Amino acid sequence: MNCCGLITVQKEPVPLKSIEVELEVRDHVATVVSTLNYENKEDKPLEAVFVFPLPGDAAVCHFSAKIGQTQIVAEVKEKQEAREEYDDALSSGQQAFLLEESEQSPDIFTLSVGSLPPGESASIRLEYVTELAVQADDGLRFCLPAVLNPRYQPQDSEGASVQVTSVPASLVPYSLSFSARVSSPRPVSKVESNCSLDPLQYVNTEQTQATVKLAAGHKFDRDVELLIYYKDAHQPTAVVEAGQVSAKPGSLMGDPVVMLSLYPEFPQSVMSSVTSRGEFVFLLDRSGSMDFPMGNNGHQTRISSARDTLLLLLKSLPMGSYFNIYSFGSTYEHIFPKSMEYSEKTLEEAVKKVEEMTDDLGGTEILEPLKHIYSQPCIPNQPRQLFVFTDGEVCNTKEVINLVKKNSGSHRCFSFGIGEGASSALINGLAKEGGGHAQFITGNDRMQPKVMQSLRFALQPAVEDISVMWDLPKGVSVTVLSPPITSIFQGQRSLVYAQLTGESSEAAQGCVTVKYSLAGHPSQNQLNFSLKPAEDTGLTVHRLGARTLIRSLEMEEGDDEEQQDGGVKKKVVELSVQSGVSSSYTAFIAVNKGNSEPIEGPLVRRDIPLPMLSGMMRAQCCALSIQCNSFVFDEPADDAFEESEEMLSDKEYAEMVDVPTINQPPRDPLLQLVSLQKAPGCWLLDPALAAALGKTSEEVEKTKPSAVNQEVWATILALIWLHAFKIDAKEEWELLAMKAVSWLRAQNAPCVADYVEAGNALLGCKVQKDVVGL
Incomplete structure (x- = not known):
């Protein structure tokens, strides 16, 4: 296993030394700047290839390299043209860098670092912007992917799978530093992570700006996940961003772009009738x-x-x-x-x-x-x-x-x-x-x-006939960059990007109205916003708008390959080059044309390994045993796992990779109770229910009020137990409890208050009947 972190049998060192990541979060949007530091410690020129994941909807918008004191900023070009330029540069002894998105999946990128001379260091800066997804508890989720699992290649499919070398986290030969700055119109209430963080530091008294960073000693052995919480998170907002001064008016980058965060609210009467x-x-x-x-x-x-x-x-x-x-x-x-x-x-x-x-x-x-x-x-x-x-x-x-x-x-x-x-x-x-x-x-x-x-x-009822209506000052027109909204859920955010063309006064106001039909009734939500551009937003909104439009074009159906390559591809390439945002048809290319002396000697290629999770070791050991000395996944991990499943027992796998075998824990009491519920929503009064409630059958039978039937008594006990002992997991059992309450109401049982009191006495708790929903 110790060889796993090294690419060749000769154990040559890996040139990636460290990764620094700076995250800036503005409300719903994140800008991420990653700096990758390389060093060639070998005695020959080196080509390093680094395959890494990014969020699937990220817009890569800047790529540059610094070799010694020379800074080279990459340009976006059509992919084949960029590849040819990269190959030409290497063959003529120049340094070159190529960054391209996978054609199969937009969340995998390949970075080629070409012709690093012996003893030379290179620093590569990569910048991308991404929207932050809203979680179930209203937290905004940012994820810095550390792990790129081997992707499974379906049978009979064309195209080579991305080859990834994965290594145990303890052997990853590079370090990670990570810091974040958060700002929002609303106060930042907290920031949580799956990794250890230093305490949150507020920058201002309103607590609308804060900084946080990873605690020292972090191992890059898992995705770094941040959950950011704002007060009053469900407020609709609009950000207008001024166009690029150097870009042509009327073009996407030359005009202002607005980003709307919409949170449609449904009438309570509709929401109560699930x-x-x-x-x-x-x-x-x-x-x-x-x-x-x-x-x-x-x-x-x-x-x-x-x-x-x-x-x-x-x-x-x-x-x-x-x-x-x-x-x-x-x-x-x-x-x-x-x-x-x-x-x-x-x-x-x-x-x-x-x-x-x-x-x-x-x-x-x-x-x-x-x-x-x-x-x-x-x-x-x-x-x-x-x-x-x-x-x-x-x-x-x-x-x-x-x-x-x-x-x-x-x-x-x-x-x-x-x-x-x-x-x-x-x-x-x-x-x-x-x-x-x-x-x-x-x-x-x-x-x-x-x-x-x-x-x-x-x-929730399906929302139909969704339309977005714009009311803008005279002389201002709108081009929506986002695909049409196809679904609306209560409390879920919808982001809309639109290009605004024409002149307006600083005090001008715009209005957007979302209209839809909900359970057969027409409904609408409105947002008024100022057309005055926000200060100091960079071009984040423009780039996300461009990325949204690029994604929509890439997703357009094009069964006729020639037509797709001609029409859609041309539009995507133009938009990608104009906005400086990556796409599946373009790549970032940087060539150091300034180095006067060509680099001598044959070029050696090195694939940079990625960290893997300890839980992945089992399948990867299998792959190693099948492929002898090849540490790159030439075949999918799942296939490797299948082929060698019979070779080693679970215990032997665990010993080989130092992972404890997983002993199944006793069943969760909540799941035990849930498993006993019947389809209509009731429970049966039987020994299994008594055991789930922590009682004997005799105790449950003896305390049953004489007037109540067995199923009503069992169901009341189950509901009391859920509310008394599992209230922290209410979101998990709430729907099945609602079903149980509906069933109970349909039974028209008398004296429900007395039954709840008897149930409380048996289970040793004090749950009110209205809390249960009766």
Whole structure:
């Protein structure tokens, strides 16, 4: 294993020495500046290749290199032209740098550092801007990806998979420093992280500006995740950014661009009537990598956490809805031939099948099960809701997202990225194109609360006929850069970018109105904003607007390859070059034309390794044992895992890589109670329920008031127990508790207050009947 961090059998050193990251967060948007410091300690010129992940919706907008005292700023050029210029520079002995985005997935970049002379140092500066996603608890999530998991290459697919060398974190030969500055119109209430942070420092008395940095001694062994919380987070806002002085008026970079953060609010009357219909299709990843531990405590694997979550979801579904469960790896399976009506019989069958699910299906081929789901006819008056659970290790990301987009009219897609290294491009793309919501479950996060929030979104009435109307001063016109809004959920943010052309006074006001139909009723939300440009925003909003437009163009259907290459590609290249923002058709190229003497000697290529998680070691050891001395993944990790599964036992794997084997902990009492609930919402009075409540059957039977029937008594006890002992997990069980309360009301049981009092006496608590919902 000690050889793992070195690329060749000869153990030559790796030239990447350190990474410095500075993050600036302004409200909903982040600017990230990374500096990569290289040093060639060999006695021959070196070409270093560094493959690394970025957020899937990031707009890379600056790339420069400093060699000695010489600074070279890269230009954006058409990709093939940039590659040829890079090769020409190397062959003529010049130093050159090439940064390009993967054609399969927009969250993977390759940086080639060419012709570093012996003993020379190079410092590379990379800058990108990205939107921050809103989490279930209203925190804004920033993620600095440290881990690029080997992406699975589907069978029969064209194009080579990105080759990644991964090493144990303790052997990563470079260091990371990370600092962040946060500013917002609203006070910053707190900043949390999955890594140790130094205390938050406020810069001003209003607490609208703050700084924070990673604590000393951080190992770059996981994604660095920041959660930023503002007071009054749900206020709609607008930022107008002035155009670039040197750019031509009328062009995207020459005109002002506005970014709107909209938070539509639904009438309370609509929100109180949660829909009781829908076809719920769950798609679960069962590839080999789902066996890795969740977080650092190693108590649960990704697959076991997903099984528990599916149980909660199944118990929370409304009566009268339809459902089915698909699972996939190299092949796929489904529990029912088609979606079935939710009943006690179908629920029991599904729960039994879910409990048997393991990570035994090989690779990560998500395309075929999606095609099968979309081939099934929709059920009239039962809106289709698709829930996708995956650790996101696929490399045909664009193909998968395109398929979801093609079928966006027939369903909503909710996606969940499980564990470190899940592709943000895949997870965000599925939700964005499928009109749903994306969630990431990393570190020691519990999957259940995030997934249940998405179920609440799915149970909200579908919003139809969405339109955005602009009211601007005379002489000012608007060009919307964002794709049309396809979904609106209560409390969820929608970002809209638009170019404003024409002259207006500093005091001028604009207004934007979002109109839509909700549960058959016309609704609207309005935002008034000043057209006066904000001060000191750089060109962040322009670049994000350009990136949004580039992404939309790249996603445009183009079955005719020639037409796509001609029309869409030309537009993307023009926009990318004009805005200085990366795309799949362009690359950043920097050539040091100033070095007078050509570099002598043959060029040696070095691939820079990436850190891997300890939980990934098992599959990677397999790959090492299969591939002998090759430390680059020539074949997918999941396949490697499959082929050598029989070679070593779990215990032997663990000993080999110094990872403790995962002993299944006793079942969570909450899940034990939830598993006993029946489809209509009630519980049965039996020994299993008594055990889940921590009582004997005799105690539960003896204290039952004589007038109450057994199922009503059992259900009241379960509800009291949830409110008394699991209130901190209310977001996980709230929907199934609502179902239980509805069932109880339908029974018209008398003397409910007396039954609740008797239940409190038995369980030793003081829960009021109105708290329970009765």
